[in-house]
Amino acid sequence: MTAEPAPAARLTELVLLAPEDQVETLAEALEALDALSVSVEDADAETPAERALFGEPGMPAPKAGWQRSRLVALFAEVSQAHEAAALLRLQDFFQGCEVVGVRAVADEDWVRLTQSQFAPVDITPTFWIVPSWHEPPPQARQIIRLDPGLAFGTGTHPTTRMCLRWIAQHPPLGQRVLDYGCGSGILAIGAGLFGAREIVAVDIDPAAVESTRLNAQHNQVPLQAGLPEAATGAFDVVLANILASPLKVLAPLLCGHVRPGGHLVLAGILERQAEELQQAYAPWLRLQVTDAEDGWILMTASA
Numbered sequence: 001m002t003a004e005p006a007p008a009a010r011l012t013e014l015v016l017l018a019p020e021d022q023v024e025t026l027a028e029a030l031e032a033l034d035a036l037s038v039s040v041e042d043a044d045a046e047t048p049a050e051r052a053l054f055g056e057p058g059m060p061a062p063k064a065g066w067q068r069s070r071l072v073a074l075f076a077e078v079s080q081a082h083e084a085a086a087l088l089r090l091q092d093f094f095q096g097c098e099v100v101g102v103r104a105v106a107d108e109d110w111v112r113l114t115q116s117q118f119a120p121v122d123i124t125p126t127f128w129i130v131p132s133w134h135e136p137p138p139q140a141r142q143i144i145r146l147d148p149g150l151a152f153g154t155g156t157h158p159t160t161r162m163c164l165r166w167i168a169q170h171p172p173l174g175q176r177v178l179d180y181g182c183g184s185g186i187l188a189i190g191a192g193l194f195g196a197r198e199i200v201a202v203d204i205d206p207a208a209v210e211s212t213r214l215n216a217q218h219n220q221v222p223l224q225a226g227l228p229e230a231a232t233g234a235f236d237v238v239l240a241n242i243l244a245s246p247l248k249v250l251a252p253l254l255c256g257h258v259r260p261g262g263h264l265v266l267a268g269i270l271e272r273q274a275e276e277l278q279q280a281y282a283p284w285l286r287l288q289v290t291d292a293e294d295g296w297i298l299m300t301a302s303a
Ligand SMILES: C[S@@+](CC[C@H](N)C(=O)[O-])C[C@H]1O[C@@H](n2cnc3c(N)ncnc32)[C@H](O)[C@@H]1O
Pocket: 032, 033, 151, 152, 153, 154, 155, 159, 160, 163, 179, 180, 181, 182, 183, 184, 185, 186, 187, 202, 203, 204, 205, 208, 228, 241, 242, 243, 246, 268
């Protein structure tokens, strides 16, 4: 064991209600919005509306899921929980869902919580994300050392994994790479491990910028991290793993950073959002779906 994650002072729970067919989408969105964990309970538990989730012997199995579920999402910061609630309320899939409230979590054993939740994650058979309290698996050749901190991006989310897989399949040897919405800096660090020459990582959240700087240092990947205005000029590769709505707004800006012959790689997009993204980017680039995992897609374009 070489290091421990810093204690978090303001662990906060965001509690939501959702009809059963919305639970998966909502849970994925909460994870994309930096939730450290999401648990799902029967909202009608111990009331007359409570239903068994599994069928009684000899009886037909009930539909999967509960009629109305309570989702409890854990955030490292109270502001993140409030921001997530505000963002979710704007999404079309939030119809029929409800924010019950935001509540502080009593002091937790943060180290135990995080260490039990995060194990090494494989991106390819030889490319691994490994928390500092784990030994890397013997087959790992490219290793990102990353502890869960205050910023999104521990390699467990499908959107992050797809971006990292793209980097491994298209090594940016000697290239200039922009990680827009860097979170923990995981994509920027991945680009560095696969040979990028110059890396700029930006985020609107100053805590993410700080986290990126620390993680990059820890992984000995030189990069420039800053707020979005730090992204200037043209890049061979522009990576952005943000949700669909901000990605649509950012279309002219992100396309403007891709040099002729360069690549744009977008994630944070649900399968059903592919067409709206294609339309939003059509004036500049032709986006195509090039990977998919758990209902999320990766969209890429060449300039
Ligand atoms: C889903 S996380 C992705 C983190 C990391 N790049 C990864 O792939 O795991 C999205 C990040 O984008 C940042 N973000 C959201 N909107 C943004 C915007 N308009 N400009 C820059 N960053 C933004 C958030 O603060 C968050 O850190």
